[in-house]
Amino acid sequence: MAEFVKVIVDVPTLQTNRPYDYAVPPALQDQVMPGMRVVVPFGKGNRAVQGFIVAVFDQADYQGKLKTLLRLTDLTPVLNPELLALGQWLSDTTFAFQISCFQTMLPSLMRASYSKNVVLVAPENPLAQQVFQQATVLPYEHFKTPEQQHQLGQLQRQQAIQIQYQVKQRDHAKTVQGVQLAQSYAQLATLPAQLGGRAKKQQQLLAYLLDQRPTLPQPITAVAQQAGVSRAVVNAAIEKGWLTATTIAEYRDPTAGEQITRTQPLTLTSEQQTAVQQILVAAQAHENRTFLIEGVTGSGKTEVYLQSIAAVLQQQQTALMLVPEIALTPQMVKRVKGRFGSKVAILHSGLSNGEKYDEWQRIERQEADVVVGARSAIFAPLHHIGLIIMDEEHESSYKQDEMPRYHARDVAQWRSAYHHCPLILGSATPSLESRARAQKKVYQLIRLTQRANQRPLPPVTVIDMKQELKKTQESNFSAPLLAALRQRVIHHEQSVLLLNRRGFSAFVMCRDCGFVLKCPNCDISLTLHMATHSMKCHYCGHEEAIPKICPNCHQRKIRYYGTGTEKVEAELQQCLPEARVIRMDVDTTRRKGAHERLLSAFGRHEGDILLGTQMIAKGLDFPDVTLVGVLNADTSLGLPDFRASERTFQLLTQVSGRAGRADKPGEVIIQTYNPEHYAIRLARQHDYEGFYRREMTLRHQGQYPPYYFTIKLTTSDEDETVAAKKIFELQQTLKPVLSDQAIMLGPTPRAIARMKRRYYYQLVIKYRHEPRLMQTLTAILQQNQASGSKAVQVMIDREPLNFI
Ligand SMILES: Nc1ncnc2c1ncn2[C@@H]1O[C@H](COP(=O)(O)OP(=O)(O)OP(=O)(O)O)[C@@H](O)[C@H]1O
Ligand SMILES: [Zn+2]
Numbered sequence: 001m002a003e004f005v006k007v008i009v010d011v012p013t014l015q016t017n018r019p020y021d022y023a024v025p026p027a028l029q030d031q032v033m034p035g036m037r038v039v040v041p042f043g044k045g046n047r048a049v050q051g052f053i054v055a056v057f058d059q060a061d062y063q064g065k066l067k068t069l070l071r072l073t074d075l076t077p078v079l080n081p082e083l084l085a086l087g088q089w090l091s092d093t094t095f096a097f098q099i100s101c102f103q104t105m106l107p108s109l110m111r112a113s114y115s116k117n118v119v120l121v122a123p124e125n126p127l128a129q130q131v132f133q134q135a136t137v138l139p140y141e142h143f144k145t146p147e148q149q150h151q152l153g154q155l156q157r158q159q160a161i162q163i164q165y166q167v168k169q170r171d172h173a174k175t176v177q178g179v180q181l182a183q184s185y186a187q188l189a190t191l192p193a194q195l196g197g198r199a200k201k202q203q204q205l206l207a208y209l210l211d212q213r214p215t216l217p218q219p220i221t222a223v224a225q226q227a228g229v230s231r232a233v234v235n236a237a238i239e240k241g242w243l244t245a246t247t248i249a250e251y252r253d254p255t256a257g258e259q260i261t262r263t264q265p266l267t268l269t270s271e272q273q274t275a276v277q278q279i280l281v282a283a284q285a286h287e288n289r290t291f292l293i294e295g296v297t298g299s300g301k302t303e304v305y306l307q308s309i310a311a312v313l314q315q316q317q318t319a320l321m322l323v324p325e326i327a328l329t330p331q332m333v334k335r336v337k338g339r340f341g342s343k344v345a346i347l348h349s350g351l352s353n354g355e356k357y358d359e360w361q362r363i364e365r366q367e368a369d370v371v372v373g374a375r376s377a378i379f380a381p382l383h384h385i386g387l388i389i390m391d392e393e394h395e396s397s398y399k400q401d402e403m404p405r406y407h408a409r410d411v412a413q414w415r416s417a418y419h420h421c422p423l424i425l426g427s428a429t430p431s432l433e434s435r436a437r438a439q440k441k442v443y444q445l446i447r448l449t450q451r452a453n454q455r456p457l458p459p460v461t462v463i464d465m466k467q468e469l470k471k472t473q474e475s476n477f478s479a480p481l482l483a484a485l486r487q488r489v490i491h492h493e494q495s496v497l498l499l500n501r502r503g504f505s506a507f508v509m510c511r512d513c514g515f516v517l518k519c520p521n522c523d524i525s526l527t528l529h530m531a532t533h534s535m536k537c538h539y540c541g542h543e544e545a546i547p548k549i550c551p552n553c554h555q556r557k558i559r560y561y562g563t564g565t566e567k568v569e570a571e572l573q574q575c576l577p578e579a580r581v582i583r584m585d586v587d588t589t590r591r592k593g594a595h596e597r598l599l600s601a602f603g604r605h606e607g608d609i610l611l612g613t614q615m616i617a618k619g620l621d622f623p624d625v626t627l628v629g630v631l632n633a634d635t636s637l638g639l640p641d642f643r644a645s646e647r648t649f650q651l652l653t654q655v656s657g658r659a660g661r662a663d664k665p666g667e668v669i670i671q672t673y674n675p676e677h678y679a680i681r682l683a684r685q686h687d688y689e690g691f692y693r694r695e696m697t698l699r700h701q702g703q704y705p706p707y708y709f710t711i712k713l714t715t716s717d718e719d720e721t722v723a724a725k726k727i728f729e730l731q732q733t734l735k736p737v738l739s740d741q742a743i744m745l746g747p748t749p750r751a752i753a754r755m756k757r758r759y760y761y762q763l764v765i766k767y768r769h770e771p772r773l774m775q776t777l778t779a780i781l782q783q784n785q786a787s788g789s790k791a792v793q794v795m796i797d798r799e800p801l802n803f804i
């Protein structure tokens with residue numbers, strides 16, 4: 001029983017970023033719980049807004065007359081106490097509104113734009129009969145008054161109803177035709193006598209319904225099968241008005257239709273063994289300790305994860321495993337499902353909203369105890385977590401680029417502290433931040449230095465393209481790389497070819513006047529897409545036809561430049577007509593499931609060469625890949641970002657690691673215009689530790705992370721001068737607050753200064769210890785918001801990973 005609740009309302013401003021007290025109507029006082037969503041009157045006009053209950057209490061702190069909440073959106077909490085606390089912390093540390101944090105944790109199907117139905121599942125329930133009368137499904141909105149909602153709560157507790165979200169077609173809901181009772185069982189019971197001896201099959205169906213009293217609604221096929229009658233008999237029952245036809249949203253299994261072979265634990269190598277032991281000691285002691293596994297590519301980190309998870313499940317606990325975006329998921333999901341079967345739930349952006357919701361529900365109901373997912377899976381409502389794993393912990397996709405701007409690693413750390421469980425960060429190329437923390441013994445470092453197959457890492461040859469160009473005509477392929485590819489085709493071995501497209505794209509230019517086609521909304525050149533014969537903006541989606549005549553000088557000298565995957569594929573076909581090429585890039589993987597299809601085709605040897613962008617660099621484990629080629633190692637070196645070398649080193653090391661993972665030895669060929677660059681030289685030697693030391697020295701000199709913290713402030717407006725004026729104003733506000741150890745970079749226009757018709761300016765602060773900074777930044781946001789919605793936008797990003 002609670003007479004009052006504290007509610008975070010869905011009015012995303014800083015002024016409203018605190019709980020508001022509301023009175024609870026007497027009829028709902030035994031129902032309200034923290035973590036439920038409610039509708040409350042808000043503001044002067046008492047407009048109805050949604051909110052989350054964060055606390056319930058019996059004595060109001062507030063002296064005046066409290067407004068009363070209007071209705072409950074949920075019958076049971078959608079956020080448990082842990083997630084409520086996590087949302088609060090997230091809001092405090094990322095300059096995000098609590099409401100945005102709470103909403104981020106829920107599957108999008110549960111956001112306000114979706115409506116719900118209340119489905120009757122126990123038609124014989126007397127209260128249900130009174131409430132539903134003839135109906136079997138009612139929209140949730142039907143239950144408006146507190147009294148009606150109280151009845152709904154009672155029905156829920158008596159398990160007489162189910163709540164179903166209405167899934168729209170675009171969510172790819174899998175629905176099946178179902179039936180539910182149109183009459184009470186008492187009414188049904190009178191039917192057999194009326195039918196007399198006729199209609200045997202219908203008698204059989206009725207007998208089944210009356211004996212078994214199955215929970216309805218159910219798919220027609222299921223009812224027919226269990227009653228031992230044909231579908232036609234069930235359809236006849238619908239026509240006779242015994243049953244009503246409905247559609248049922250099926251549990252959507254994201255890996256349905258795939259063959260998943262059960263696997264057994266492998267015998268661990270001694271390095272793996274030591275790793276698992278250390279982790280299990282911490283898990284059994286319920287210690288919240290962070291391990292950094294620095295394991296060379298192919299060292300069998302996955303097996304360490306799997307055996308650690310198995311041990312934690314034995315302790316009746318659950319496990320959460322994060323993997324980077326879909327690039328990695330198909331193979332990893334198969335491995336985890338192969339070991340733990342249906343206990344595994346999967347959450348990643350390749351799923352439809354309906355599928356995500358189903359998986360979320362399975363976790364929430366504790367039907368799944370291992371969760372594998374991308375970034376936002378870190379909010380999975382698992383109970384009793386015994387282990388959290390972050391594979392490829394260096395991946396920048398773990399940081400969210402929009403509000404709340406959180407890093408999944410920080411959230412993982414918070415949850416491991418909450419659950420007193422270990423956290424494993426794993427990578428062949430850990431982020432400098434994590435590696436430095438291991439150096440300082442904040443994390444426990446575990447190194448796997450050997451490949452699981454007991455073979456050395458593949459030798460890497462670096463080809464200097466400056467020299468190569470002097471010898472041959474312009475081509476994307478050096479002679480040694482082509483020869484090596486040809487060898488593989490002849491020997492029925494496979495190759496992986498990486499086209500490094502970080503900061504790079506194909507565009508068109510006029511050979512006469514140098515004109516480059518740019519996006520009318522953004523400040524960047526349009527990218528050429530041969531598949532659709534159009535020019536596209538990768539930022540705003542603007543699309544136009546490929547020009548034939550230069551819009552500037554009106555000559556017919558428009559030429560294609562840059563190297564898109566399509567162009568490389570065409571060239572490859574010309575040089576090596578006998579090779580079968582599978583191309584993987586944004587164009588070929590846009591359709592749902594395309595990614596997996598292409599990878600499994602490659603796995604079945606339907607291609608000799610897998611050609612692709614960064615998405616093929618990580619995690620792939622194909623035994624017959626013996627050659628990895630990198631066409632252009634340099635493009636990512638030129639990015640205006642202090643992490644450019646780190647990113648390049650990681651990419652080259654990761655992709656090199658795809659070769660020679662099983663019985664056959666591998667080989668790597670890297671083409672570059674900068675063979676002397678340390679990132680390339682050390683990647684050639686597979687020397688992560690050497691790279692770490694070298695890069696740390698540079699970061700120290702340049703006063704960059706991990707020696708310094710960073711914060712990025714961005715202003716944006718449709719009017720360039722407004723955005724610029726604001727950023728200089730912020731600089732002036734911050735100057736007196738900061739000590740002289742803090743360093744401000746900028747203000748500058750952002751590298752892509754204009755995007756979606758808005759102009760952007762940014763300011764980066766590097767600092768070590770600034771006690772007044774956080775509070776000043778909060779005040780800045782508050783002030784900016786107070787000046788109204790038309791005000792220039794101010795964004796604050798803590799430890800940004802993106803400086804472009
Ligand atoms: N103990 C073991 N005995 C035999 N084979 C193993 C063992 N451990 C791992 N393997 C195999 O070695 C290969 C590489 O393992 P895995 O993919 O886990 O490497 P990884 O460390 O995740 O590498 P990467 O960082 O490149 O993704 C896999 O095919 C795996 O089945
Ligand atoms: Zn654009």
Ligand SMILES: [Zn+2]
Nearest residue numbers: 510513550553
């Ligand atoms: Zn021109």
